[in-house]
Amino acid sequence: MLPTILKQGGPVAVLLLLVAVMALTVFLERALHLHRAQINVVEFLNGIRTVLKRANVMEAIAICDATPGPVPRVVKAAILNRELGRDRVREAVEEAGLAEVPPLERRLNLLATLCHIMPLLGLLGTVLGLMEVFAELERQGLYAHISQVAGGIWQALICLGLGVGLSIPTYAGYNYLVSRVHALVVDMERAAVEIVHIVSGNNGERSS
Numbered sequence: 001m002l003p004t005i006l007k008q009g010g011p012v013a014v015l016l017l018l019v020a021v022m023a024l025t026v027f028l029e030r031a032l033h034l035h036r037a038q039i040n041v042v043e044f045l046n047g048i049r050t051v052l053k054r055a056n057v058m059e060a061i062a063i064c065d066a067t068p069g070p071v072p073r074v075v076k077a078a079i080l081n082r083e084l085g086r087d088r089v090r091e092a093v094e095e096a097g098l099a100e101v102p103p104l105e106r107r108l109n110l111l112a113t114l115c116h117i118m119p120l121l122g123l124l125g126t127v128l129g130l131m132e133v134f135a136e137l138e139r140q141g142l143y144a145h146i147s148q149v150a151g152g153i154w155q156a157l158i159c160l161g162l163g164v165g166l167s168i169p170t171y172a173g174y175n176y177l178v179s180r181v182h183a184l185v186v187d188m189e190r191a192a193v194e195i196v197h198i199v200s201g202n203n204g205e206r207s208s
Contacts, residue, residue, distance in 0.1 A: 008151070008154035008155060008158055009125065009154070009155055009158035009159055009162065010125060010128065010129070010155045010158075010159070012121055012122075012124055012125030012128060012155075012159050013125060013155070013158055013159055013162055015121060016118060016121050016122065016125070016159065016162045016163060016166060017162070019114055019117060019118060019121065019166075020118070020166045020170070022114060023111060023114040023115070023118075023166075023170045023173070026107050026110055026111050026114070027111060027170075027173040027174075027177065029107070030106075030107055030108065030111070030177050031173075031176075031177065031180075034104070034177065034180040034181065034184065035180075036068050036069070037068060037069035037070060037104070037184055038069065038180075038183070038184065038187075039067060039068070039069050039071055039072070039187075041071055041187045041190060041191050044063075044067060044071065044072065044075075044191075045075070045191060045194050045195065045198070047063060048060050048063060048064075048075060048079075048195070048198065049198050051063065052079075052198060052199070057079060057082075060079055061076060061079055061080070064076035064079070069184070070097075070100035070103075070104065070184060070188055071184075071187050071188055071191045073096055073100060074093055074096045074097050074100065074188050074191055074192055074195070075191055075195045076096075077092045077093055077095070077096035078092060078093050078096075078192070078195040078196060078199050079195070079199065080092070082199045086196065086200045089195075089196055089199055089200065090192075090196055093192040093195065093196060094192070097185075097188050097189070097192055100188060101185065104181045104184055104185070105181055108174065108177055108178065108181070111170065111173070111174045111177065112174050114170060115167055115170040115171045115174055116167075118162075118163050118164075118166050118167035118170060119163045119164055119167045120163070121159070121163055122159045122160050122161070122162055122163015122164060122167075123159075123160070123163060124159070125155060125156065125158070125159020125160070125162075125163070126155075126156040126157075126159050126160045126163075127156075128155065128156075128159075129152045129153065129154070129155030129156030129157075129159060130152065130156050131152075132151065132152030132155065133152035133153055133156070135152075136152065
């Protein structure tokens with residue numbers, strides 16, 4: 001099947017397959033990165049809360065450093081600024097959260113661009129194939145045999161099919177990654193609210 005596509009689809013079909021390989025590479029890299037960044041937020045915060053209740057700040061920071069993902073880094077920012085007051089803790093958490101979002105969204109724009117390019121490339125291949133058909137008809141007249149125009153028809157159909165067929169899973173993959181990023185942002189927001197309460201409560205307990 002693949003040799004037929006490469007032979008009959010022309011250079012545009014080859015280009016479409018290369019774009020598809022690039023999109024798959026981006027998707028797999030981002031999916032793996034986001035999977036590693038996902039943690040059990042409730043369990044993590046419970047562990048931090050327990051450690052901070054024992055006033056073991058260094059252990060809490062070590063737990064944050066040892067845990068992958070953006071949530072521990074947001075929590076660490078709150079712990080490091082715990083002595084500066086609730087407002088400063090909240091500001092530090094917000095700044096850390098804003099800094100974590102761009103790395104999560106890295107290369108998503110590239111994947112979206114590839115998704116939009118695929119059907120356009122397919123349409124380009126279709127147009128080029130039809131131009132080849134009409135050029136052959138112009139040379140041979142109305143008595144052109146089907147075998148003489150079959151190449152252009154093949155190119156048009158293969159490119160159109162590839163462009164649409166490859167863009168569908170690419171778009172689905174893009175939306176999946178966007179949903180994973182959104183879930184991580186929600187986790188960061190929830191962790192930010194919790195850690196502000198935890199740190200402020202511990203400070204209050206020590207001052208009382």
